Amino acid sequence: MPSSSAATPFYFFDLDDTLYSPEAGIMHVVSRRITEFVMLHFGKTLEQAETLRRHWRDLYGTALMGMRAEGYAFDPDSYFAYVHDLSMDMLQPRPELRDALLALPGRRFVLTNADANHAWRAIWRLGLEACFERVIDIRAMGFINKPHVEAYHRVAAMVGADNASCILMDDLPANTRGALAAGWRAVLVGAETMIGDGHATAATFRVANVDEAILHLREATTRAP
Secondary structure, eight states: OOOSOTTSOEEEEOOTTTTSOGGGOHHHHHHHHHHHHHHHHHOOOHHHHHHHHHHHHHHHSSHHHHHHHTTOOOOHHHHHHHHTOOOOTTOOOOHHHHHHHHTSOSEEEEEOSSOHHHHHHHHHHHTOTTSOSOEEOTTTTTTOOTTOHHHHHHHHHHHTOOGGGEEEEESOHHHHHHHHHTTOEEEEEOGGGGSSSTTTTSSSEEESSHHHHHHHHHHHHHHOO
């Protein structure tokens, strides 16, 4: 049973394209390297590998979970070593984001479908290493990743929270919808999600970037009785 008070908010920040801007291009590189891994490891053509990557992403949330579910034999360590073999020079320190995070009352975590090594490399590059209790990665979730409801329940139990106390910040509507289905609150982050009503039901509220999300959450905390 969760032991923490429901009055204590538990904030879970997605990493890629949430804590930093999609304009950094890191996920473009990661996606390309996933396709390359499938080509090299399973002997697929570029077209076949790209089709599989998109299929796994859309159906399972990650290529990793898709490969495991569909019986592809591979070593997860090898997979992570290959797809995350990239420079973090595209990221720059964010001291203003660090200050905003540290001023946000509650417990703060990074919740990522990547592995912890990739997450910490990015976090250190951004200068946010003091802002989070821990990184909860796909391994910690038992390879059951966002957006699956079971992943959110596992995470809440892991940190001793009840679901109503958990708030996810994520750039993918599928992930925020999964969080809502698990009883969490969710903030959909990204300028493109603000256009029209297509994602209106995907989150508790929508913001253009993580800075706006933190501002909104701090205001909500201030208004709370």
